[in-house]
Amino acid sequence: MQTREFFVSAPGKVILHGEHSVVHGKVALAVSLNLRTHLRLQSTSSGDVRINLPNIDTFLSWEITALQPLLAGCGAEQDGLKELDGDLLKRLREFTGISDDSTDTRSMAVLAFLYMYLTVFAKSLASITVSVWSELPTGAGLGSSAAYNVCLSSAALLSARGAISSPLTPQQESARWSKEEMELINRWAFMGEKIIHGNPSGVDNAVGTWGGFLRYHAGNITPLSWVPILRILLTNTKVPRSTKVLVSGVKDKINKFPSIMNPILESVSAVSCTCEQTLTEMAVHGPSAEHYNILEELIDINQHHLNVMGVGHSSLDTLCRVTLARGLHSKLTGAGGGGCGITLLRPETDTSVIQSTIDELKACGFDCWETSIGAPGVQQHSSAALSQDILKILNSY
Known part of the structure; x- marks a missing residue:
């Protein structure tokens, strides 16, 4: 020892x-x-x-x-x-x-x-x-x-x-x-x-x-x-889901509609690459309002794509609705079908906005934390x- x-x-x-x-x-x-x-x-x-x-x-x-x-x-x-x-x-x-x-x-x-x-x-x-x-x-x-x-x-x-x-x-x-x-x-x-x-x-x-x-x-x-550290809200909808079932469902949809779904997969990959490029620019030149605008748009685009894949859920829709009403942007993270979601917080987001968002999400029966990524x-x-x-x-x- x-x-x-x-x-x-x-x-x-x-x-x-x-x-x-x-x-x-x-x-x-x-x-x-x-x-x-x-x-x-x-x-x-x-x-x-x-x-x-x-x-x-x-x-x-x-x-x-x-x-x-x-x-x-x-x-x-x-x-x-x-x-x-x-x-x-x-x-x-x-x-x-x-x-x-x-x-x-x-x-x-x-x-x-x-x-x-x-x-x-x-x-x-x-x-x-x-x-x-x-x-x-x-x-x-x-x-x-x-x-x-x-x-x-x-x-x-x-x-x-x-x-x-x-x-x-x-x-x-x-x-x-x-x-x-x-x-x-x-x-x-x-x-x-x-x-x-x-x-x-x-x-x-x-x-x-x-x-x-x-x-x-x-x-x-x-x-x-x-890469920069970003502040987020992490929300656990506490809705149970099976990753295996959700992955299988996406595969079935790709097999059924390949001409529709394959471009969706390519677009999601492009979202990842664009996000990577934006984060690199933020680290090199310092974060700007435009960088946060891009990150928010990418979150919205990806969430829409995930809904098209069939891995959304009404609880995640509620998360997106509650946060968007306060100018915040959210997406699911992980398998979907419930589970967890993340909400990006801008540096200028007022603490009262954050707290009221957390309170409303908890009132929906969710767990919610303010934390950071990176x-x-x-x-x-x-x-x-x-x-x-x-x-x-x-x-x-």
């Missing part, structure tokens, strides 16, 4: 533009959401491993002597691992009683934690306590599982074992790792995502690791440099950098 205690956080994500069209090889922009998952790791002498997940009411511990036999047959050095160890995963399911078809949040979080803990500490299992608390709602398409896995891979495991450095100096409140270490964090977080989601794209964990804006096209993920990726923090509320939660377990 390299340290007795440390804190890390990682952001959630939203899709700014390109949802659904990205499935068909078009460009999408994913961006970090400054609602974060926070993790505290402590090394102990208790002889056991503990995981505390208060968001999902999960508090578990295992004796190291009970976990050790699960490593029989596993390779001792796993840093270059690219594929999941199916045998270890099977033993873990049997050990925890988590069935092969289980997908509930609690089971997947526990399975991901134990898998990464055992593979990273395979040479010498360490006695640790990990507590995780998140500002992100689960199951809302906001990258909550990826933020969790990024925190686990960077703090609970790699830093604690000494596979990567502890970048924080006594003079700093927050710090980030080197590019090479971030790549290792991202690879391990992707392993956790595979455990939870089966066949993830890798976008969510990349956003959680690198932060900022990422361009995703045909499986290639490219972080964008020098925030930093995974970071290590000093305890002084954390709010007293977060610190109190993490220190209470």
Whole structure:
């Protein structure tokens, strides 16, 4: 063990533009959401491993002597691992009683934690306590599982074992790792995502690791440099939806009306590229009113296209109506069919307008937060950098 205690956080994500069209090889922009998952790791002498997940009411511990036999047959050095160890995963399911078809949040979080803990500490299992608390709602398409896995891979495991450095100096409140270490964090977080989601794209964990804006096209993920942080309202309509069903519906519509739908997909891709160009100009020359005008028009265009694809919902229509009445522009983010939406806030937007919008959206039965996009990726923090509320939660377990 390299340290007795440390804190890390990682952001959630939203899709700014390109949802659904990205499935068909078009460009999408994913961006970090400054609602974060926070993790505290402590090394102990208790002889056991503990995981505390208060968001999902999960508090578990295992004796190291009970976990050790699960490593029989596993390779001792796993840093270059690219594929999941199916045998270890099977033993873990049997050990925890988590069935092969289980997908509930609690089971997947526990399975991901134990898998990464055992593979990273395979040479010498360490006695640790990990507590995780998140500002992100689960199951809302906001990258909550990826933020969790990024925190686990960077703090609970790699830093604690000494596979990567502890970048924080006594003079700093927050710090980030080197590019090479971030790549290792991202690879391990992707392993956790595979455990939870089966066949993830890798976008969510990349956003959680690198932060900022990422361009995703045909499986290639490219972080964008020098992009501005934008203020938004994030609204969760709390309307449940099935991503699989919505994706299938778009595919059926493309097959039925290819001459109509294919140009729509191309247009959405063009929206993503135009947005990328605008953000770059804002970063280089400074934001202007015209830049915000363009961003708002792109939001409107993309929302109309998503409605044409058939992934809109009356709850999202309500979001757009409520915000547009105050001169604000909104679109769905993610799969659609309910779920979440984002609303761009201009620098000059009055606080009274923002608050009245939040109040009305909450009166519609929605959850709503004022936050930002483009925030930093995974970071290590000093305890002084954390709010007293977060610190109190993490220190209470």
